[in-house]
Amino acid sequence: MSATKDPDSVHVGHVKGYAAGVPAVAVALRRGVEQMGALRTAQTLIKLNQRDGFDCPGCAWPETPGHRKHAEFCENGAKAVAEEATRRTVTPEFFATHSVDDLRERSGYWLSQQGRLTHPMYLAPGDDHYRPVEWENAFELIAAEVGAMDTPHQSVFYTSGRTSNEAAFVYQLLARSIGTNNLPDCSNMCHESSGTALGESIGIGKGSVTVGDLEAADLIIIAGQNPGTNHPRMLSVLEKAKHNGARIVAVNPLPEAGLMRFKDPQKIGGVVGSGTKLADDFLQIRLGGDMALFRGVARLLLDAERAQPGSVFDHAFLTAHCAGTDDYLALLEDVDLDEVVTATGLSRAQIADFAEAVATSQRIVLCWAMGWTQHRHSVATIAEGTNVLLLRGMLGKPGAGLCPVRGHSNVQGDRTMGIYEKMPESFLTALDKEFGITSPREHGYDTVAAIDAMARGEVRLFMAMGGNFVSASPDTEATAAALSRCNLTVHVSTKLNESHVVTGHAALILPTLGRTDKDVIDGVPQRVSVEDSMSVVHLSRGSLPPASPQLRSEVAIVCGLARTIFGSGHPVDWEHLGTDYDTIRDHIERVIPGFADFNTRVRRSDGFVLPHPPRDDREFDTSTGKANFGLHPLEWLPVPDGRLILQTLRSHDQYNTTVYGHDDRYRGIKGNRHVVMINPDDISAFGLHAGDRVDIVSEFDGPDGREERRVTGFEVVSYDTPRGNAAAYYPETNPLVPLRSVARYSNTPVSKAVVIRLEPATS
Ligand SMILES: Nc1nc2c(c(=O)[nH]1)N[C@H]1C(S)=C(S)[C@@H](COP(=O)(O)OP(=O)(O)OC[C@H]3O[C@@H](n4cnc5c(=O)[nH]c(N)nc54)[C@H](O)[C@@H]3O)O[C@H]1N2
Numbered sequence: 001m002s003a004t005k006d007p008d009s010v011h012v013g014h015v016k017g018y019a020a021g022v023p024a025v026a027v028a029l030r031r032g033v034e035q036m037g038a039l040r041t042a043q044t045l046i047k048l049n050q051r052d053g054f055d056c057p058g059c060a061w062p063e064t065p066g067h068r069k070h071a072e073f074c075e076n077g078a079k080a081v082a083e084e085a086t087r088r089t090v091t092p093e094f095f096a097t098h099s100v101d102d103l104r105e106r107s108g109y110w111l112s113q114q115g116r117l118t119h120p121m122y123l124a125p126g127d128d129h130y131r132p133v134e135w136e137n138a139f140e141l142i143a144a145e146v147g148a149m150d151t152p153h154q155s156v157f158y159t160s161g162r163t164s165n166e167a168a169f170v171y172q173l174l175a176r177s178i179g180t181n182n183l184p185d186c187s188n189m190c191h192e193s194s195g196t197a198l199g200e201s202i203g204i205g206k207g208s209v210t211v212g213d214l215e216a217a218d219l220i221i222i223a224g225q226n227p228g229t230n231h232p233r234m235l236s237v238l239e240k241a242k243h244n245g246a247r248i249v250a251v252n253p254l255p256e257a258g259l260m261r262f263k264d265p266q267k268i269g270g271v272v273g274s275g276t277k278l279a280d281d282f283l284q285i286r287l288g289g290d291m292a293l294f295r296g297v298a299r300l301l302l303d304a305e306r307a308q309p310g311s312v313f314d315h316a317f318l319t320a321h322c323a324g325t326d327d328y329l330a331l332l333e334d335v336d337l338d339e340v341v342t343a344t345g346l347s348r349a350q351i352a353d354f355a356e357a358v359a360t361s362q363r364i365v366l367c368w369a370m371g372w373t374q375h376r377h378s379v380a381t382i383a384e385g386t387n388v389l390l391l392r393g394m395l396g397k398p399g400a401g402l403c404p405v406r407g408h409s410n411v412q413g414d415r416t417m418g419i420y421e422k423m424p425e426s427f428l429t430a431l432d433k434e435f436g437i438t439s440p441r442e443h444g445y446d447t448v449a450a451i452d453a454m455a456r457g458e459v460r461l462f463m464a465m466g467g468n469f470v471s472a473s474p475d476t477e478a479t480a481a482a483l484s485r486c487n488l489t490v491h492v493s494t495k496l497n498e499s500h501v502v503t504g505h506a507a508l509i510l511p512t513l514g515r516t517d518k519d520v521i522d523g524v525p526q527r528v529s530v531e532d533s534m535s536v537v538h539l540s541r542g543s544l545p546p547a548s549p550q551l552r553s554e555v556a557i558v559c560g561l562a563r564t565i566f567g568s569g570h571p572v573d574w575e576h577l578g579t580d581y582d583t584i585r586d587h588i589e590r591v592i593p594g595f596a597d598f599n600t601r602v603r604r605s606d607g608f609v610l611p612h613p614p615r616d617d618r619e620f621d622t623s624t625g626k627a628n629f630g631l632h633p634l635e636w637l638p639v640p641d642g643r644l645i646l647q648t649l650r651s652h653d654q655y656n657t658t659v660y661g662h663d664d665r666y667r668g669i670k671g672n673r674h675v676v677m678i679n680p681d682d683i684s685a686f687g688l689h690a691g692d693r694v695d696i697v698s699e700f701d702g703p704d705g706r707e708e709r710r711v712t713g714f715e716v717v718s719y720d721t722p723r724g725n726a727a728a729y730y731p732e733t734n735p736l737v738p739l740r741s742v743a744r745y746s747n748t749p750v751s752k753a754v755v756i757r758l759e760p761a762t763s
């Protein structure tokens with residue numbers, strides 16, 4: 001890559017000359033230049049996902065091991081970088097100009113577009129402006145709040161999944177040193193259902209495949225995931241798999257563009273050709289119909305096995321490694337394929353054809369994301385998908401396995417580091433032994449439980465390590481009201497967002513370094529590590545000069561705060577931890593299994609892979625010591641009369657609550673995010689027309705009766721979605737998601753199945 005100061009001459013390596021003809025790369029570079037200028041764009045993107053560079057703050061998809069392309073990034077990764085590495089800044093003068101009331105009127109988009117936070121800011125009780133504060137004073141304000149608590153459980157420590165391993169480790173150590181396990185995280189709203197289901201089924205809540213497995217698979221199922229937008233680098237792996245002969249089946253209510261066809265902007269063929277057809281089969285399933293689909297498939301596998309014993313099931317695997325097989329087969333006796341047809345909206349032929357593919361493929365990988373995790377019956381759905389793979393012995397062998405595709409770039413690593421309200425005893429014992437502290441044993445709050453506790457007035461201190469709690473959480477109004485009952489809300493953030501203006505009685509904003517920023521402490525450059533979706537741990541090092549000399553790393557903030565809270569004489573040497581991340585890694589090595597020789601191995605070019613017993617040895621750390629068949633009653637989502645079921649999802653131009661722009665290019669929606677996508681037949685059945693403006697009213701039968709929530713002024717868009725199923729963007733529709741509507745067992749908000757009705761727009 002090369003660049004001069006002339007923005008028009010920025011281009012990417014060998015696709016130079018074609019870049020303008022490739023919308024993806026062109027968009028990425030344009031955003032880069034807008035936010036960073038040409039030189040910084042070139043300097044930044046060249047380091048993205050390279051061995052001596054930084055890990056992309058976009059998604060958790062792994063880098064391809066071995067040879068790395070010159071440009072190992074995608075359009076949306078580049079946008080995430082541009083957003084972070086912007087030259088725009090939010091200074092104390094900005095806060096002097098804009099009162100909190102003024103900022104509360106602004107959109108999230110506007111807030112994030114103002115640029116990087118440069119100075120710690122304090123909003124005193126009753127004040128209407130944030131005012132600059134010195135770091136030490138900020139820490140003292142938090143320490144005072146900690147000192148005033150009746151119990152440590154009046155504090156809550158939230159994490160968003162961008163936080164590095166090192167920062168996450170010291171952050172959970174801080175919470176546990178204070179005496180609470182109140183460590184909710186974005187995972188509670190994201191892949192918690194996957195962790196819960198996989199923990200039960202295979203004894204570890206992580207995926208079992210590598211990039212190599214995907215490339216070697218002969219059947220790849222992609223269910224409830226939109227990789228073209230949310231994990232674009234996955235598409236090149238899929239293209240390779242396809243080239244190697246894989247069949248790809250997409251299971252989704254929407255014909256997502258990236259799933260259907262892919263043009264790799266980093267290849268000449270991708271620039272001039274028509275691209276690769278990715279999905280061989282598209283199963284346009286109804287929302288929440290996936291458990292029924294997989295149970296139906298299991299039933300058809302059983303029928304085929306009976307017709308020709310030994311031809312379908314992997315008996316050796318089932319006998320040696322599985323528990324509950326007979327009980328599961330007994331459940332299959334009751335499957336009614338007509339019900340499966342109704343639940344899925346698919347034809348018998350489509351289901352049979354899919355079952356045939358599952359029965360005859362030798363190496364199957366099952367991928368999923370939020371379309372599977374954010375339903376009431378998510379844990380059961382994921383268990384059912386796992387059951388089907390178990391019948392065929394598709395675990396712990398090359399080219400096969402389970403692939404929950406993670407969201408935030410280090411969300412999996414944060415959990416490994418102990419960001420979890422209910423870490424197992426083995427972890428807590430090891431932590432206590434290492435540091436000479438006594439961690440609390442009582443489980444803490446997850447996200448929904450934390451909001452409940454705040455609403456009850458039982459939380460004095462809410463601290464967030466990144467993220468945008470008020471916008472990402474369900475039931476925006478209820479969450480905002482709950483947050484405002486806290487005494488002090490503290491956000492360690494890179495950029496301004498809604499959670500800085502929906503505050504407790506007092507609030508702090510602590511500006512921090514991002515992935516792209518150079519982190520130098522006492523003259524020594526520091527590196528952090530991250531774990532990707534496939535359990536690979538590797539280093540990340542930013543290279544840009546920080547937006548202001550005031551910025552501190554997340555590690556430095558946590559350790560500085562801990563020193564103020566605990567003073568000298570605390571058994572943890574916070575000072576040393578805060579100045580030398582190698583020391584933190586030495587502690588991690590002694591507390592968390594799989595990190596032996598951490599400091600050495602993480603410096604290898606591709607890092608190292610954490611152990612995964614089912615993948616490595618077909619060993620299962622479950623209640624039975626085997627892989628357990630999940631035995632859940634069949635569930636799906638009938639559409640109530642005159643209603644629709646709404647899923648809330650991401651456009652192509654946002655990163656979670658950070659909206660980059662108002663177009664959703666792949667879905668052909670331009671200039672407006674306040675839209676609701678509806679099947680044309682439903683639009684006519686409701687007597688509506690495309691372009692009409694409506695209110696969306698959600699209906700929920702809670703413990704205290706029928707609850708309703710409303711968002712106003714949404715435009716009806718005619719869209720290819722199954723009848724009875726609608727779609728609209730997150731976070732604009734979060735006010736519709738009821739706080740009590742959560743997935744069974746995982747407590748994840750049900751963001752993909754909100755019962756709604758439409759009314760004429762009131763505004
Ligand atoms: N550019 C970009 N990248 C991102 C993010 C971002 O916002 N922007 N977010 C990151 C994060 S934190 C995450 S968790 C991931 C999210 O990645 P995804 O899970 O791909 O994100 P969503 O937009 O929620 O899309 C859900 C997909 O599931 C489908 N779906 C919904 N309900 C069902 C169902 O019942 N059954 C089936 N089979 N399909 C269903 C939807 O049609 C949609 O295609 O992406 C990560 N990467």
Ligand SMILES: Nc1nc2c(c(=O)[nH]1)N[C@H]1C(S)=C(S)[C@@H](COP(=O)(O)OP(=O)(O)OC[C@H]3O[C@@H](n4cnc5c(=O)[nH]c(N)nc54)[C@H](O)[C@@H]3O)O[C@H]1N2
Binds near residue numbers: 190496650
């Ligand atoms: N309705 C609905 N709700 C959802 C979802 C859905 O599909 N539908 N998806 C859920 C999912 S999957 C997730 S993961 C959550 C996301 O929940 P969160 O992780 O809480 O939200 P984000 O929007 O990713 O957080 C963005 C903010 O993080 C800060 N930030 C960015 N980089 C850094 C950094 O390096 N360090 C620090 N300290 N701060 C940083 C910036 O200030 C930015 O404004 O939302 C969930 N909510």
Ligand SMILES: [Mo]
Binds near residue numbers: 186406407
């Ligand atoms: Mo996520």
